[in-house]
Amino acid sequence: MNTIYKTLCSPKKFIIGKNLLNDPSKFIKDFGNKCFIVCDERLIDQVNQKTVKSLEKENIISHVEKFKIECTKNEVERMCSIKKSKGSNVILGIGGGKTIDTAKAMAFYEKCPVVIFPTAASTDAPCTSLAVLYKDNGEFDQYLYIPNNPDVVLVDPVVMVTAPPRLFSSGVGDALATYFEARQCFQSFGNNLTNTKPSLIGYNLSKLCYKIISENIEKAMDSLNCKSNSISFENILEATIYLSGIGAESGGLAAAHAISNGLSSIEQLHSSQHGEKVAFGLLAQLILEDAPTGEIENVIRIMKIAKLPMTLEDLGYKNWNDEDIKKVASISNLPSDTMSNMLRNFENDDIFNSIVAANEMGKRYKKISIENLKPNYPI
Numbered sequence: 001m002n003t004i005y006k007t008l009c010s011p012k013k014f015i016i017g018k019n020l021l022n023d024p025s026k027f028i029k030d031f032g033n034k035c036f037i038v039c040d041e042r043l044i045d046q047v048n049q050k051t052v053k054s055l056e057k058e059n060i061i062s063h064v065e066k067f068k069i070e071c072t073k074n075e076v077e078r079m080c081s082i083k084k085s086k087g088s089n090v091i092l093g094i095g096g097g098k099t100i101d102t103a104k105a106m107a108f109y110e111k112c113p114v115v116i117f118p119t120a121a122s123t124d125a126p127c128t129s130l131a132v133l134y135k136d137n138g139e140f141d142q143y144l145y146i147p148n149n150p151d152v153v154l155v156d157p158v159v160m161v162t163a164p165p166r167l168f169s170s171g172v173g174d175a176l177a178t179y180f181e182a183r184q185c186f187q188s189f190g191n192n193l194t195n196t197k198p199s200l201i202g203y204n205l206s207k208l209c210y211k212i213i214s215e216n217i218e219k220a221m222d223s224l225n226c227k228s229n230s231i232s233f234e235n236i237l238e239a240t241i242y243l244s245g246i247g248a249e250s251g252g253l254a255a256a257h258a259i260s261n262g263l264s265s266i267e268q269l270h271s272s273q274h275g276e277k278v279a280f281g282l283l284a285q286l287i288l289e290d291a292p293t294g295e296i297e298n299v300i301r302i303m304k305i306a307k308l309p310m311t312l313e314d315l316g317y318k319n320w321n322d323e324d325i326k327k328v329a330s331i332s333n334l335p336s337d338t339m340s341n342m343l344r345n346f347e348n349d350d351i352f353n354s355i356v357a358a359n360e361m362g363k364r365y366k367k368i369s370i371e372n373l374k375p376n377y378p379i
Contacts (some may be wrong), residue, residue: 002040004080004088005116005196005197005198005327006196006197006198006199006200007097007194007196007197007199007202007248007250008199008201008202008246009128009129009149009194009246009249009250010149010151010246010319011116011126011127011149011150011151011153012150012151012152013027013152013153013156014127014150014153014155014241014242015027015152015153015229016155016156016157016234016238017154017155018155018156018157018158018229019052019154019156019158020117020154020155020160021043021046021094021119021156021158021159022045022046022050022051022054023050023054023056024051024053024054024092024154025054025055025057025058025060026058027115027152028055028058028060028092028115028152029092030134031113031114031151032060032088032090032112032117033059033060033089033090033377034060034061034062034077034086034088034090034231035060035061035062035063035085035090035091035092036062036065036088036090036091036092036106037051037052037062037063037064037065037091037092037093037094037100038067038079038084038091038092038093038094038095038099038103038106039064039066039067039095039099040063040065040066040067040094040095040096040099040119040182041046041064041067041073041093042095042102042119043094043095043119043159044064044066046270047064047094047146048064050279052064052172053093058294060320061310063082063086063088064084065079067095067098067099067102068086068252068348069098069100070134070135070136070287071098071099071101071105071131071132071133072132072134072135072136072139072141072165072170073133073141074136075102076102077108078108079102079106079118080082080106080109080110080309080331083106083110084121084265084326086109088112089113090110090113090114090115091103091106091110091113091114091115091117092106092114092115092117092247093114093115093117094117094120095117095118095119095124096118096120096123096167096316097118097122097123097125097132097274097361098134098227099131099206100116100118100125100126100134100209101125101130101144102128102131102374103116103345104116104125104129104131104146104150105131105133105144105146105151105191107146107282107322108131108144110159110291112340113151113152114150114151115150115152115153116152116153116154117153117154117155118149118155118160118165118241118322119159119160119169119322120160120161120163120164120167120169120173121160121163121168121172121236121237121240121241122167122168122169122174122175122249122273122274122326123170123247123274123275124171124174124178124241124244124245124248124276125249126150126153126155126241126245127149127150127153127201127215127242127246127249127316128149128193128248128249129145129146129147129149129150129243129249130143130144130145130193130249130276131143131144131146132144132147132274134264135296137267137269138264138267138379139171139264139265139307139316140261140264140265140331145193145194145195149249151173153241153242155237155272156242157229157233157234157237158229160237160289161223161227161228161233162227165224165225166273166287166305166307167273168224168236168240168306169273169275169306169307169308170273170274170275170276170347171240171244171275171277172217172236172240172275172279172302172306172308173215173273173275173282173303173306173308174240174244174274174275174278174279175213175239175243175244175275175277176210176213176278176279176282176303177256177257177278177279177281177282177285177333178209178210178244178247178251179206179207179209179210179247180201180210180247180254180256180282180285180286180289180299181206181248181250181253181254181255181285181338181341182198182203182206182247182249182254182288183203183206183258183297183337183343184252184253184254184255184285184289184342185241185251185252185253185254185341186203186252186342187200187343188250188342189203189339190254190338190340190341190342191251191252191341192249192252192253193248193250193252193253193346194313196198197233197339197368198251198252198307199252200269201250202247202249202250202251202252203247203249203250203251205241205243205246205250205251206243206244206247206248206251208239208247209239209240209243209247210243210377212235212236212238212239212243213236213240213302214302214375214377215235215295215375216232216233216235216236216239217236217302217305217306219232219233219237219307220232220236221305221306222231228231235287238371240284241366245301246342249304252338252341253256253341253347254285254338254339254341254342255280255284255285255288255332255338255339255342255351255354256279256281256283256284256285256338257280257281257338258281258332258333258337258350259277259280259281259284259285259328259339259355260274260277260278260280260281260341261313261331261337262327262329262330262331262332263280263281263328264275264277265327265328265331266317266324266327266328268314268316268317268336269317271316271318272309272311272315272316276308276309276315277315278311279303279308279309280309280310280311280315280358280362281332282299283296283299283300283310283361283362284351284354284355284357284358285342285354286299286358287354287357287361288342288350288351288354289343290347291344294376295376295377296361297365297373297374297376298375298376298377299372300365300368300371301375304360304365304370304373305370310362310363310365311362311363311366312355312359313359314362322352324351325356326348327356328351328352329348329351329352329355330348332349332351333346333347333348337354339351340357341342344353348361
């Protein structure tokens, strides 16, 4: 008789605090004294000037290496090789989702602790035990399943509120799908991202994620627009970084992420953000589900407030070709992806039709003002 496991996975510590980037040493010193820092280009000067010096005060030697755009097997191997040459015993990943995934993959292969410092709330990657690997041409390659979640996740709202607004919106798009995907996975008794069954706690955390976004998105966007931190902004950070990650990993993914992975096969969309593609994938998922209009309109309301793309053209797809969309549908329906967590099985044609319909729905709702979309999230 096979034992059925239900899981809840989480980083050991999740800490939000102002100016953490300038001095994260107290949260690193217990893990090692030689720190390898994988860093986005945007903050590399500040890291060299402030972060490295704070580590030196705790007698931690550090080496900073600039991340090269894509989280690929080649990039992970390059970073691991440099890390070995420096003799580092703890990894600090500072950057966006792909930089963070590179740091997590390194920690897995090098068997050492990892501290994650997201510089934009663009995805829920910081808290998960999963890394998304891409091919060198930017297409989705594979999920790398890692036995452990990060040791520590540090979030500095001062850094987050000054990041490019599009990245924050992308994080909202990624997190917006969390509840709806977990709901399908929970009801279908599918597998979550640890290849076990979704736990009730994980599912309810995904609900909380959706509730917080629905209630705080307007004021959080106000804060973002004037680059000034607020309680609502920090509430959204908890939802998009922590709750979305835990909800997705423990609750499971479904059509939205599967379609997003399919969309990554279109070269015109390689410049679009992960969360932007996921949000569009969510619209297609809601059509597959035949979700109530009120539920769809609250999702649309949030997308419009967060200034998320609502059509494939908004995402960057300018030259429509049915064969491209059929390829997206085919890739998203592969047995290795998460479409199988939907309550019912879908043919490739069903998915193709949902993408086409989602695109038309997005065009229609672009003409409707936010004021005509009332908050509606009974969960």
